[in-house]
Amino acid sequence: MFHRKCLKALTIGAGIVLFQQLIMTGVAVLVVDRLGRRPLLLGGVSGMVVSLFLLGSYYLFLDDAPAGAVVALLLYVGCYQLSFGPIGWLMISEIFPLCLRGQGLSIAVLVNFGSNALVTFAFSPLKALLGAALLFYIFGAIAVLSLAFIFFIVPETKGLSLADIEAKLL
Template identity: 85%
Template sequence: MTGVAVVAVDRLGRRPLLLGGVSGMVISLFLLGSYYLFLDDLAAIAVAALLLYVGCYQLSFGPIGWLMISEVFPLRLRGRGLSVAVLVNFGANALVTFAFSPLKAWLGAGIVFYVFGVTAILSLFFIFFIVPETKGLTLEEIEAKCL
């Protein structure tokens, strides 16, 4: 799916791939939550939801997140901006990784996946209302558009 994103990103744009991919992630997270709460005898649901999640992530946040952080910072701040963005990205990954087991023990896996699903819905709103489309723009045009 990363290959599909790489081939399609300049034709379709960043925002459509982000919105479509994250929408698929929302569906998969709610399917996973439902599997753990209501459908635990249907393992195929969990497998399908995991495959959907990975595919949609690799179509959206996986490659496009890295692409966009290299585009949206003004040239004079790009080095520091990228450093902070990468730090926040890896910090958030570590937080999710280390918090998952304690949250699962406290709330149960189904609720944790629902919470992740709600977080993904919030990211859809962020993408829709805040993230600029940078398809076909030079770095200078992106800088002028984002400031």
């Protein structure tokens, strides 16, 4: 059972993260139409890459300085909420042609939640097998691949109507 001080610290920490998520999602919503989807994705995922490599380095070199892990975690959450958090949902609603939108959204949501479940359930066994440092470096490498995918494949849809996006993609 948790000691009261530990429970209080966890509650405060969760509150800080939730407040940060709210603020950063609000920022993304306010600037997405001005800056565009790709710049937010590229900037946010770049920050996620940095934070994941910082987390790996924390476990490798700075295990006795928990502030480093907290900073890296907050950076990750903030960057995620500027990019994949809201923009991923926005873009999947824009990029499928009208005739396939229902099926495309269904598959995209299934893959999203399936991937989330896979990472959640595999994290502890992989951490035990590989160690936290290597696991976060692997996640960082996956984020680098995501960054390359966004850079080379993901189209900018800022200022385009759904019909314009459909014509551009077909």
